[in-house]
Amino acid sequence: MANSRVSGFYRLSVEERLNLIAKESNLSEEERKLLVGLTPFPIKTSNSMIENNIGLMPIPVGIATNFKINGKDRFIPMATEEASVVAAASNMARTAYKLGGFFTSQSGSIMRGQIQVVDIPDPYAAMARLYEKKTELLELCNAKDPTLVSLGGGAIDIEMYVLKTTNQSMLIMHLLVDTKDAMGANAVNTMAEAVAPLVESITSGRVVLRIISNLADRRLVRARAVFSTDELGGPEVVKDIINAYEFADFDPYRAATHNKGIMNGISAVVLATGNDTRAVEAGAHAYAAGTGRYRSLTRWEINKDGNLVGTIELPMAVGIIGGATKSHPTARVALKILDINTAEELAGCIAAIGLAQNLGALRALASEGIQKGHMALHARNLAMMAGANEKDIDRIVEQAIREKDVRYDRILELTKQLQAGVPNGN
Structure with missing residues (x-):
């Protein structure tokens, strides 16, 4: 079992760091060469991933150390060009390590597909007719992805509401799909498109959009940790960390930068593992505004022992199968280093990074300054x-x-x- 507490990891040479991670993660010689660029990224692979491909843009991959998540030590790969991100996350994880590290939970792996129906003379009656045909609708969706269904996933329910805009009333149907260990965009979009003709037939309306929503509010991840007040610099520093957090929670100008710092860590792990950074970022920021005011994604408190307690909650639509998680060779190595078996485990690691990253920024701001x-x-x-x-x-x-x-x-x-x-x- 790996021990993520590596004293002076940043002082090691690149080769020494790679040797340590390769040994702990059982990386092959080919995987080592891939990480340091001795094995070039195949241009045929990149050409199959995007249109009009002409080359590559390497991004540095670092390792965040000191992370204990749900009792297990983990090395966390982070792909980022921004200075101090990896160091800040590692340092804050170290302050939590002796107090148990990070603990995570998830609300599930359900994604929403949205189907927009317009030109309906009786939208509320149409909604009722769709509910009456729910079984037929779900069966049609699941016929499009028998593999997902065989793994215990698939379309499980529908939700609907009438949306009254400036010019009209439209019916919005949400297709709820359990995507399991996949991010799920392809599966959800395929199901939404497949069921659209039946929706039109039942409602006598016209379907316009049929696409996944990146506000994955049925796929939330949460992380918490206790951080030693003494190691953070003492009670006055912790008091000012709370002050800085409260500023962000009540002021959208500060909250934007506060949450950007959280995403510095989150997006780095999402990118390293071949997941969709834009989808995760869009979901996070939409969730931060869910109360009608854009707020902090984290919460900070002082517990009965005088230590700092942090929590984070946000949508986390990531997967470990499909897309670039399998087609990108470096993403495959990153997932191997993480040593995870499910998308939920990956989401927990990402949330822990976001929490640690936020504290690193708050501590710097509350003490010596960010610069x-x-x-x-x-x-x-x-x-x-x-x-x-x-x-x-x-x-x-x-x-x-x-x-x-x-x-x-x-x-x-x-x-x-x-x-x-x-x-x-x-």
Whole structure:
């Protein structure tokens, strides 16, 4: 069983990190080569994934450490270009580790397909007629995906309402489909399209849209964790973390950035595992506005022991079968590193990352400010842009941070000085 508590993981070389993860996750030599780019991503594969393909854009993949989720240690792959995201999640997971780590739960794996019916003379009577034919409608849907049905999934129910717009009244039918370990877009869309002619026949109306909804409110994931107040910096820091959270929960301008920080972590894992980042992001932000005001996706409290308790709840439509989760070779390796068996386990890991990521940002904002953690990584990027040798980058970063002058012109000057043999960049 893997131990995700790896002291000084960030200090290891790329090769040392890869060796550790490969050993813990039992990666093959081919999988190792794939992760470091020695085995190129097949252009034939990418050409089959999108239209007009001309090439690839690699995104760095990092490993978040220190995560214990429902009693099991996990290494979590994150694909992101944003500095400090992986470090922040790992650091906050470390503060929760000794207090039990993260605990998760899910509401199920049901997705909604929406069928829009217009030009109905009697929408409420049409709704009643559709309910009367529910069994026939569901049977028609399930005939389109016998494999899903054999796995215990498929269309299970319908819901309807009359939507009164500025110009008309339209009938909206929701097809509820248990998609199990798949994200489910293809299955739901296929069922919605298949049943549309029957819906038109029953209602005497006209079906316009028939498509999945990304507001997956029947597929919620929740995560909670307790974080040591002492390790976060003491009661005053925790008090200001609560203050920062309350600001986000009541102010949409702050909430937008607050939730963006959560999605920094969530989207990185969604992308690494070949899932749909746009679908997850759309669902999360819609859910954040579900009360009529855009609010925080997280909640922060202080428990009876004086420690910080965080919770998160949001829709999480992700899968481990179908789509890029299987066609993308790096996504397959990421899922192997995660060591999960179900889409629900994956959703729990993603929610835990989002909670840890949020706390990392709140702690930085409530104490030293967000820029301090960003600046060291930003300085490294600037040093690379300036053409610094790899052996000189750490010295350049240390000097720039010491001077509190992390600007490209200063980084370039330090780089040129070192290349010219000026001691210590002075």
